[in-house]
Amino acid sequence: xxTLVFGHLSPDTDSTGSPIIWAWYLNEIRKExxxxxxxxxxNTEAAFLLARWDLPKPRIIADVExxxxxxxxxxxxxxxxxKGINGADIRAIIDHHKLVGGLETKGPIEIRMEPLACTATIxxxxxxADIAQAPAWIKATILTCILSDTLEFRSPTTTPxxxxxxxxxxxxLGLSIPEYAAEMFAAKSDVSAFSDAELLRMDxxxxxxxxxxxxxxxxETTSPETxxxxxxxxxxxxxxxxxxxxxxxxxxxxxxxxxxxxTLLVPNDLVAQVAAxxxxxxxxGADTIVLPGVVSRKKQIIPNLAL
Amino acid sequence: xxTLVFGHLSPDTDSTGSPIIWAWYLNEIRKExxxxxxxxxxNTEAAFLLARWDLPKPRIIADVExxxxxxxxxxxxxxxxxKGINGADIRAIIDHHKLVGGLETKGPIEIRMEPLACTATIxxxxxxADIAQAPAWIKATILTCILSDTLEFRSPTTTPxxxxxxxxxxxxLGLSIPEYAAEMFAAKSDVSAFSDAELLRMDxxxxxxxxxxxxxxxxETTSPETxxxxxxxxxxxxxxxxxxxxxxxxxxxxxxxxxxxxTLLVPNDLVAQVAAxxxxxxxxGADTIVLPGVVSRKKQIIPNLAL
Numbered sequence: 351x352x353t354l355v356f357g358h359l360s361p362d363t364d365s366t367g368s369p370i371i372w373a374w375y376l377n378e379i380r381k382e383x384x385x386x387x388x389x390x391x392x393n394t395e396a397a398f399l400l401a402r403w404d405l406p407k408p409r410i411i412a413d414v415e416x417x418x419x420x421x422x423x424x425x426x427x428x429x430x431x432x433k434g435i436n437g438a439d440i441r442a443i444i445d446h447h448k449l450v451g452g453l454e455t456k457g458p459i460e461i462r463m464e465p466l467a468c469t470a471t472i473x474x475x476x477x478x479a480d481i482a483q484a485p486a487w488i489k490a491t492i493l494t495c496i497l498s499d500t501l502e503f504r505s506p507t508t509t510p511x512x513x514x515x516x517x518x519x520x521x522x523l524g525l526s527i528p529e530y531a532a533e534m535f536a537a538k539s540d541v542s543a544f545s546d547a548e549l550l551r552m553d554x555x556x557x558x559x560x561x562x563x564x565x566x567x568x569x570e571t572t573s574p575e576t577x578x579x580x581x582x583x584x585x586x587x588x589x590x591x592x593x594x595x596x597x598x599x600x601x602x603x604x605x606x607x608x609x610x611x612x613t614l615l616v617p618n619d620l621v622a623q624v625a626a627x628x629x630x631x632x633x634x635g636a637d638t639i640v641l642p643g644v645v646s647r648k649k650q651i652i653p654n655l656a657l
Numbered sequence: 658x659x660t661l662v663f664g665h666l667s668p669d670t671d672s673t674g675s676p677i678i679w680a681w682y683l684n685e686i687r688k689e690x691x692x693x694x695x696x697x698x699x700n701t702e703a704a705f706l707l708a709r710w711d712l713p714k715p716r717i718i719a720d721v722e723x724x725x726x727x728x729x730x731x732x733x734x735x736x737x738x739x740k741g742i743n744g745a746d747i748r749a750i751i752d753h754h755k756l757v758g759g760l761e762t763k764g765p766i767e768i769r770m771e772p773l774a775c776t777a778t779i780x781x782x783x784x785x786a787d788i789a790q791a792p793a794w795i796k797a798t799i800l801t802c803i804l805s806d807t808l809e810f811r812s813p814t815t816t817p818x819x820x821x822x823x824x825x826x827x828x829x830l831g832l833s834i835p836e837y838a839a840e841m842f843a844a845k846s847d848v849s850a851f852s853d854a855e856l857l858r859m860d861x862x863x864x865x866x867x868x869x870x871x872x873x874x875x876x877e878t879t880s881p882e883t884x885x886x887x888x889x890x891x892x893x894x895x896x897x898x899x900x901x902x903x904x905x906x907x908x909x910x911x912x913x914x915x916x917x918x919x920t921l922l923v924p925n926d927l928v929a930q931v932a933a934x935x936x937x938x939x940x941x942g943a944d945t946i947v948l949p950g951v952v953s954r955k956k957q958i959i960p961n962l963a964l
Binding site: 440443446447448449450451452453454455456457458459460461462463464465466648653 | 747750753754755756757758759760761762763764765766767768769770771772773955960
């Protein structure tokens with residue numbers, strides 16, 4: 351049976367690209383039948399990756415059948431995976447997030463997690479010398495994932511290993527990293543086609559803090575003013591999304607990639623309190639607050655989140 | 658702060674040797690301060706390893722302090738770890754068992770699990786070319802762990818990789834594998850110093866099957882008759898151990914390493930039913946039943962366990 355390789359729900363670039371990379375490796379190097387699939391529509395940057403390298407869009411699946419062989423990349427969190435995941439035959443998990451707990455396997459399997467910025471960097475390491483056999487589109491996919499997850503090496507999650515792999519691949523492909531990253535970020539910043547609710551859910555993870563459930567949403571953009579021009583309707587939509595998704599509050603951080611700062615929308619006193627307790631930031635009654643240097647949910651937002 | 662490296666409760670050879678191997682690697686190669694510790698008294702084979710290579714017995718710890726940096730080897734099961742484990746600062750998990758779920762980490766960490774017979778084989782792979790810098794006692798510890806977990810390559814868990822590593826290390830050390838393994842297994846088979854309750858708990862894991870909780874105990878020996886001569890008092894002690902440990906029934910499999918078979922003690926109808934449903938074996942009223950070819954709890958006993 352063909353092994354399905356997928357990342358998390360609401361696929362970003364790493365969760366779209368890493369399944370493509372690993373399915374190539376399983377098919378071509380390990381000679382095991384595999385198919386990259388998605389758990390939803392890719393975001394605009396991931397769609398750019400597919401279009402730029404002429405890759406067919408992976409099939410979108412809604413759930414997995416019992417016993418289906420699967421490889422999970424870029425998450426180990428059951429809440430970000432299909433409902434039937436613990437009934438599937440999980441063959442491998444390759445990830446760079448904290449261990450959440452909740453996934454179980456029937457026997458010993460291959461699990462590889464490392465504190466690197468990007469799943470694709472781990473895949474590159476596991477592919478090893480066989481990368482010489484990879485076509486340009488595989489190398490480009492690895493590069494794109496790394497530039498995406500590191501915000502072109504700006505994010506504090508960036509490790510020397512992520513950077514070295516990306517620079518070697520860019521040189522190999524004859525690509526200028528600044529030019530290519532600019533194309534990627536322009537694609538990511540084009541959010542005109544999305545509704546407010548879609549924007550609030552695009553790159554969002556749920557966390558419990560001080561007895562409340564927060565949907566912590568991040569929008570990485572080179573054009574924060576485009577998003578912030580919609581702040582009134584975004585704030586109106588927050589309670590709707592929160593209620594529908596079983597959260598108490600949506601927190602939206604608009605990450606300005608080029609200026610390396612975030613703007614947090616402050617629709618009410620609860621969020622003003624979160625801003626004060628988490629970042630020592632005083633909204634002073636305004637409906638937005640700028641957080642200098644804050645670009646990483648994983649390293650800077652979540653570890654500080656307090657109420 | 659010094660990182661503590663440990664395996665599971667009731668340490669066998671792999672859970673005694675792997676912390677020693679990895680603490681050496683962290684101290685000498687990665688230049689990170691680390692100490693191998695134990696979560697209980699090592700079994701007789703593990704004690705042989707220490708005596709044979711003149712290794713100091715690692716300190717035994719009862720629990721871990723909040724924030725204590727730790728590396729977990731040879732398990733990922735919170736039930737086999739100190740009570741305070743989820744309050745510790747888990748830095749890495751290296752294991753070859755199925756993913757159980759229940760461990761959580763505060764941030765992304767290094768996790769490496771592979772379906773190999775022995776944790777030490779994974780450690781050898783991670784050490785890579787630096788193995789050239791390892792002293793004889795580290796190479797011997799890796800070899801001993803592999804021969805223990807594979808029952809000298811007899812267990813169906815054995816992979817070509819485990820075997821290749823063991824054979825290369827034995828050649829390097831100038832050791833004959835058959836002679837050395839015979840010394841190890843003789844040590845493991847000397848259980849005269851242990852009470853019946855200690856024998857039932859020596860190498861034991863708890864599983865839920867059909868609504869009942871079983872303590873599945875395995876005794877690997879080259880001298881099964883030594884253990885079986887105590888079968889009456891072992892069976893009398895089973896209900897005591899079961900009650901004390903919150904289980905419904907102890908299952909004791911006496912694994913005959915050389916003849917590659919197990920003898921299951923059958924103290925009552927419940928165990929007779931387990932034997933029939935799990936292995937198609939009819940006790941026919943006898944108090945023991947031989948299971949030809951069955952030597953691995955992981956590959957042969959647990960996957961078949963039924964009620």
